Amino acid sequence: MVELRVLGQVEVLVGGRPLEIGHARQRCVLAVLLVDANRVVTMDQLLDRVWAERLPHRARQVASNYVSRLRRVLAGHAEIVRLGGGYVLRVDPEAVDLHRFRRLVEQARGQALELLEEAAGLWRGEAFEGVETPWIAGVRESLARERFAADADRVDLALAQGGHAALVAELTERADAHPLDERVTGQLVLALHRSGRQADALSRFHDLRVRLADELGTDPGPELRELYQRILATTRAAGPEVPRQLPAPPELTGRAEQLALLDKALLGTSGTVLITAVAGAGGIGKTWLALHWAHRHADEFPDGQLFADLRGFAPDPPLAPDAVLFGFITALGVAPDRVPTGLDAKAALYRSLVAGRRMLVVLDNAAGAGQVVPLIPGSPTCAVLVTGRHRLASLVDRYGARHLPLDVLTRDEGRALLITRLGADRVAAEPVATDELVDLCGGHPLALSIAVRNAVTHPAITLAEVAGELRQLGLAVLGHTTDPAASLPAVLSWSLRGLTEEQRTAFGLLGIAPGPDITAPAAAALTGLAHNALTALVEASLVEQRPHGRYGMHDLVRDYAATTVLDGDAALARVADFYLHTAHAADVLLDPHRTLVRPGPLTAGVRPLPLPDADSALAWLEAEHANLLATQRVAGALGLHEVVWHLARALDTFHYRRGHRHDALTSWRAALVAADHLPDPTTRIRTHRYVGSACSRCGLLEEATEHLDRALALALRHNETTESAHSHQALTTVWERRQDDRRAYDHARQALALYRTLDQPAWEADGLNSVGWFAARLGDFNTARDHCRAALDLHRRHRHPIGEADTLDSLAFIALRTGDHDQAVDHYRSALALFRSHGNMYEVANTADNLGHAHAALGQHEEAGTIWWTAWELYREQDRDSEAARVRQRLNDLGAPRGGPPSARAR
Template sequence: MDFQVLGSVTVRTRGQAFAVGEPRQQQILAVLLLDAGRTVGLDSLVTRVWGESPPKQVRRSLQAHITRIRRMLEQADPGSAWLVRDVGGYRLDISPDQVDVFRFRNAVRDESTDRAALAEALGLWRGEPLAGLAGEWAERTRRTLSQEHEAAVVAWAAAEIRAGQAAATVIRLTELLDEHPLHEGAAAVLMRALYAVGRTADALAVHDRIRRALRDELGVDPGPELAAVYEAVLRHDLPPGERTVPAQLPAAVTEFTGRADEIAELDRLAGRVGDGPLIVCLTGTAGAGKTATVVHWGHRVRDRFPDGQLYLDLRGYAPEKPVSPDDALGAFLTALLSGGAEIPLGVTERAARFRTELDGRRILVVLDNAASVDQVRPLLPGTGGCAVVVTSRDALTGLVALYGAHRVTVDQLPLSDAVTLLRRLVGPRVDAEPEPAATLAERCVRLPLTLRLAAELAVSRPAVPLTRLADELRAAQRTLDVLSGGDDQHAAIRAVFSWSLRQLSDQAVEAFASLGHHPAPTFDVHALAALAGQPLETARTLLSTLARAHLVQSAGVDRYLMHDLLKAYATETGDVDERSALDRVYAYYLATVAAAMDRLYPGEAHRRPTVSAAASPVPAFPGAGEARDWLDAELATMPALAAHAATQGRPESSVALSRLLFRYLDGRNETVAIYIHDHARVAAHAIGDRAGEATALHALGCVHTQAGRADAAVAQLSAAATLFKRIGDLSSQGRAVGAVGMVEERAGRYRPAIDHYTRALALFRHDTDLVAQAHVLTRIGTVQARIGHAAAVANLDHAMALHKQAGHPFGQAWAKLGLAEVALARDHLSDALTLHNEAVELFRSIGHLESEAWSMDGLGRTHTLRGHPALAAEHHRRALDLFVARGDRDGETWALNGLGEACRAGGDPASAHRNHTTALELAVRIGALEQAARAHHGLARVAVDTGDLPTAHRHYDSATAIYRDLTLSTDLIREELADLG
């Protein structure tokens, strides 16, 4: 018999619920249940049920209720004597484990870190405790139980977040906080959950909401736990256990069959994860299902690796170029690090950072399809706790000999498992024809890949006996035996492939063959149309046919990939003119990228290379949103295209791709941008294309500028300027010189920045590049506004006119930001607000998030000056999120300082101090001198507010020294010091 108080008071036995009776009767039973196994004195029982002033006949009423409760209990469990009259009172003679509240408390107390136990405990709650009962005792007990429930929800959510399941907690935590808006513990964990699922702005909004609620209702600030989480989210620096938890394992294959011994061995080895990293080599022939085995096993043991699962196809045996250790580390670090965290450039530095990130964590790393030990070595952890499973057709002897790896061989399936797989895929026909089914399995070499292809053919020909299918396959194999000179396994595999193709139309076979030459691992219908030289609708039909035949597989919405063994075989089939197919597919990609960029950045079309129209269909881009969506979807494809073009005889295409994507990659994935631009640099140098090499150097310099690597940026940009000068391209030389000016501007060295911009402008005026002139005039005017130069407005107005003449909304938005700086300097706050809002909308319409971040930061500064610090803080936080996501270190310092100023204006000196301190640390690290001085100035003001004058003077001195070095005004500091006396 079980008893429930976490909800309405209920008795259950053998799945049946029994009504306890009217509320007074329920309350008596509830009092006895909450003291299960112990005697409750009569006076105590009466007080808890009737209160401090019970009626005169209360003992008689109590006895009547006790009688009815006994009768109900006997009805639920005949012959029982649960309710006992004891000396001085009554006792419910049951075990506490029979009452839900005690089971709940035991689970929470004994298994506080076990998320499954916590989830089970929370499942015991069926509504409000003691539902429907009134009185002081019921209310007090209900309040206590509710507080225990709140604590359990918080503990469960924290455990889920540690296990990488943050998304599962957001709704429940949000509901809890809506019900209890002052619950700091719930707010802290909800902030962690929101941060973990990429909703940083929402996490910060939670903090703002509870901070306001605490002040309005209690007159206090958030406690240290919530403050620490707020700071960690703000700095994207969550403590261990709350870092990004990757979950990269692909979906497990359907109807996975067999491999019991291999999986048991993996389980045994996983139990040995400890002092050193566990390395397992899963080796075997192509098509044996190595990937399917490790993925199936990986999903089974996810709980053993609560810090995440990393997966990467190294393409060791694919027709494309294998993934380099450098790129593999970049991909893994992108998954492990918080958005915007800096990823080192060199392979040695990346490997060291990767080992650092894995230290102390329990992560499963799957390195699929490795070609060699050298490809794998930099991807190994340095300490225990992690497991690495490497799949390869190679024995990887070096990993076993040098690193103590354990080898698990995945070979052909046992015949019984092979037939079972056919049965699951084909159905009852296998049992009806057991011998032909076994023959068919043998003809498929008992490999999962070929068995699945054969099963699909059997399903597509339901009237054909399995005997005939096996005979057809045998005939195909004999033909290939003769051609290959022997009855080897590769001939058998190719026989299954050829047999699959024989069921297709000639057109579908040609489409399959053309996909073997695709330079990238994934593709869509437009890429197939280009490769196969077919109309779009025909390509769509062919792709559906290949997908049904399991010759391609889904890789996301409207995207596909092909098994590397099938891809290699595809290159052997059909009558495909590889050069023509590649000509068409590169023409398609270049034309589509150009069209998308023209839609997003029309004013810069003259800077991009002229691209010939594609012979195949290209997507339509009616608006900027569609163009941006296509580029985002193809972002993972572009590096493969760039590398293939650079290394496989198409260097011009690599150079063109870099030039076309320059503005799109600006402020996006730094690793991808460097990869594409560096391949273009190498390709251009190899063919003596000095203009292309200089353009790639310029692009690389801009990436380094944004990442705060000033020395690397100046080196690349100066080399670009030199090359442009040699070939007489004055406009491009001007862009490189102007980019060096941007490095100076970001450091706060405004006068050297103006000098570089002025030199650039002189170079631009040798040609008719209106946009280039407008861009540099925008920068000159903006910097002049910051130092109070009278010519700022004239330069910015001229820039705006040129941008409008060129039809360049991106440039117009930046000119508006410059004019907003002028308005702020002149205290024209309404004008500044209008200009910043207009810039936000323009940047948002073209999807340039980094530029949107700068306009949001300007809005924040404007609202602080207008006396709206809370609104200012919201804009600075939004800007900070965008800067961090885009890796713009300089922008981070601006947003952090702006947030510090807003917090101080809003009466929150502690938060102001945190933000200015973080800004100072980052500014010093990247050499953003003016923002370092601004941070010192902000810290000085906070110190004055808190009465710490010695600290204030130290910060004032530091700010003054930096401003003087930068030849910037210190008048405001002198005025503030004068006020201090």
């Protein structure tokens, strides 16, 4: 007896033994002939079905050869004959499993279970296993649909005859493979129900309903919904319970905006369960907010409110979802001995019990999404309010949950909290101390409550005393020896429990990072860890993600983080290296003509931030200014003298251009201390020169002269021509401010003479401009004009735009003094544009001031007033009070309004 099979591997059996039918291509030829057994398959059809568009050489001959070999294999059992330009495989259809399958299904017509079971038994796997062509793939897909339909008819008959127990495993596999098929899910739900597994049956129904809604936007059909209601009725036979599990409502201060957002998120209409996750740091007031809202709207959930403290961050271990579900199910009226075992079974029964009911579920203090997901109802009539220190991003991704971050209280809210605790009269009596307390606690609700705890129980203690103790002792005041929940350090420590060792290390190091905030590249240098450690801390609400790629901590959280660090010196040295080398690269971009003084080699593993151009360098220095100053202070405390000095120098151009005179002086004074520990005498020369220039810009002219004279004397002693030239140049400014133009002119000439020996065109141009400027101030305008024009040519030839702007300012001054006021205006405007384009706001202020004089000389008083307002605003921003007062007086003389120009008042 011969068997020809395609419902599995393509094979031929004779007497139960397989015949060798050759390689895959030859089996494919046989499969094509078997599918159309007893019908003609033309040569063109055969070639297309076996080879598609990749025909072999002499394709017809090859096909004929394959047919000939198959004739020999099938000899005596079936025959292949040439007919009508093709081939026919003549065989009894019952010998071919495919045709026998179709005959059995047709004969059964959904009535005869035994015939369908016999048909199902013919399948040994996927049709045409081991053979693959486009045509085969299409036929295989069609046969899979036939098999699926036949199996569905078979299962219906088997269920009708009570075969549910034996079908559960098969139907579970089929439902998992076809999750959107309502017929299959209905068969499984019925089989589970009849097997006594109501919870699993209801769970399967809810899973399908969610999938249909999410993927197709539809609901299950009426037959499946009717089956679900029948099962649900048996589960609810004891009658529904109405649980009221909310704890007592807490006092809540402020939070009006957050309460309104909860209203919008949890009281709206939706096709899915409404979920809001409130996230924030420990002690920030998440539970207070959630319970206050829940009590305010309890009447809108008439079928009950469920509550669970998941203990995600508490002295005790987190509560397992299995235990929470047991409590919820029994609260909903199911006897304890009838609660199913296993997390999935409990979750399914829970979802069934709350289905269609208007209920609120409050899940407080969640450790993570894994703890929450099994507790989410499947019914859109329910609302879920989750609180936790993690952001629970997967709830947002998977369930469309609303994320509500909770931050600190505003000053007004903090004051209101103290009024609640202490009474309005007591707070009103000490308004300054009240504000200081709110500020010292950073608006942190738990910190404020702990801080005034003694004041609540001891009315004689003043708020000024409380604030003073907090100011002196900081985080230590906010601890508690017997009640961990009333200790801010203890509450914060619970957030570390779910972190990895690396993440805890990163948390501690971020607590000692220099500056008010940090970027991801700087954090990587500090911690030596990948970005995902920082992301995990944001997720845990220990670190705040701020705009423009910056990260920060609440001051109290930062103080606590610092207490967890055992030794952070190496980390601080790494981040200092990151800031230093990036700042150095920025400084080179801002002023490429400066003497290049490289910092030491980079620490292994530290990567400075790449800065493509001067604009990005200026933007980075602006954004990181506070951190860079803090880094210099930290480096000084650690004895990193090279870092201290090089940071001062890397910031010098930026400080000058932005008018940060006092920051520059502080920075260089720190560098002067560091220079005493460095071996290179040139470093000390430079430092005295830079300190002198910084003193000069701050109006400390005597001190400036002393430092610059010292720099010049050291430079001469060590034959440092470059430093001698720079020191003479710096002294010109000091003597100008000391109103001795003749002495300034002498230093300018000496600087120029030295610059000309150094083959540095930009410096020579600076020297020419300086000589020209002081010649003009002394009334020698021909000499002034010649030197300044030569300087302008050099600056332009060597692309030194700041030097060009300086020289244009000098030429404008010469034009103004010689009566060519129009040319003065033109030169000043050109200089102003160059200074602005390179971010040199210090000189923008000076040149704007000068341009006003040129306009005034032309009688253009409105233009003079407008540009003087600009100068006045910049002088004020740069704390240049005497210059601002001088310009303000000129504006008064013009009759300008006291409040400034309309544009200034609008800003």
